[in-house]
């Protein structure tokens with residue numbers, strides 16, 4: 358093949374159907390001053406005759422913890438509120454309508470230690486806790502929907518802990534909560550020590566800017582979990598996460614992107630950054646020596662679109678705000694082309710799944 362053709366093929370393959378978003382200089386200056394990355398991209402849809410564009414700006418925030426893990430609990434929470442609050446202010450300067458923070462954003466990801474104290478003290482009421490009040494203030498001040506994934510303490514049910522995303526509307530009302538459906542039992546992610554599988558199902562929140570859902574971290578490995586949010590009508594599914602390089606980095610660019618394609622929706626994957634040091638050593642049940650940290654949280658937060666395109670990822674090491682402008686009309690345009698919802702054989706799967714979970718299930722294996 359002549360060189361010029363090879364180059365053309367390569368160029369075609371790497372062209373991405375998004376473009377850079379022009380961000381205000383004041384926001385770029387503020388981000389630089391506050392030492393975090395600020396990136397912006399646009400996902401466009403084709404013009405339609407009957408529907409105007411449904412443009413929404415989404416902000417994803419990834420960050421390190423601010424104070425050491427053995428600082429007093431309230432100081433750690435307050436320092437994170439301050440840091441993330443500053444980043445939300447920059448998001449507001451960029452016209453963000455919906456912002457989502459990383460999983461358990463008010464605390465170190467301490468579940469690896471399997472110790473209760475002081476980590477359970479970070480748990481707060483989803484409706485009335487310090488962090489939810491903080492998010493309500495942000496939402497009202499900036500007319501922004503805030504998705505706030507926290508460690509929840511559910512006082513009504515005996516102080517039970519949950520891993521929960523609180524969704525605050527742009528009017529400052531708690532629209533509802535979405536609890537993590539799948540709890541990891543992998544590597545140092547010993548979260549089953551702290552909370553059980555969520556009981557809120559697959560809620561979709563109708564916001565002023567579109568229908569959104571939250572598939573928390575490990576739920577991204579479960580295609581049916583994404584599907585259920587989508588069947589309930591989610592147009593954007595957030596995936597606030599905490600995950601480390603040695604465990605999941607090869608899967609990270611694929612899973613949320615594949616979910617966007619498979620479900621004709623936008624997906625937003627967010628991961629924290631940094632290495633968190635714990636004073637007490639812990640083992641990982643792998644025969645290796647006890648250690649003080651979990652490994653490196655690799656950030657790389659990104660947005661994926663239903664047509665298979667995606668934004669570049671944020672940094673692997675630095676705090677960052679990713680601002681994405683998306684036209685939600687793209688969801689239906691791609692659905693009308695590929696028809697996954699129409700061609701999905703859900704009745705067949707539902708019937709077979711019902712059988713597969715029975716004790717006396719006989720796999721359909723055809724033998725000679």
Ligand SMILES: NC(=O)NCCC(=O)O
Pocket residue numbers: 460541543546573574575576598599600601604605
């Ligand atoms: N936070 C969390 O669920 N992590 C599990 C590891 C992973 O899914 O990559």
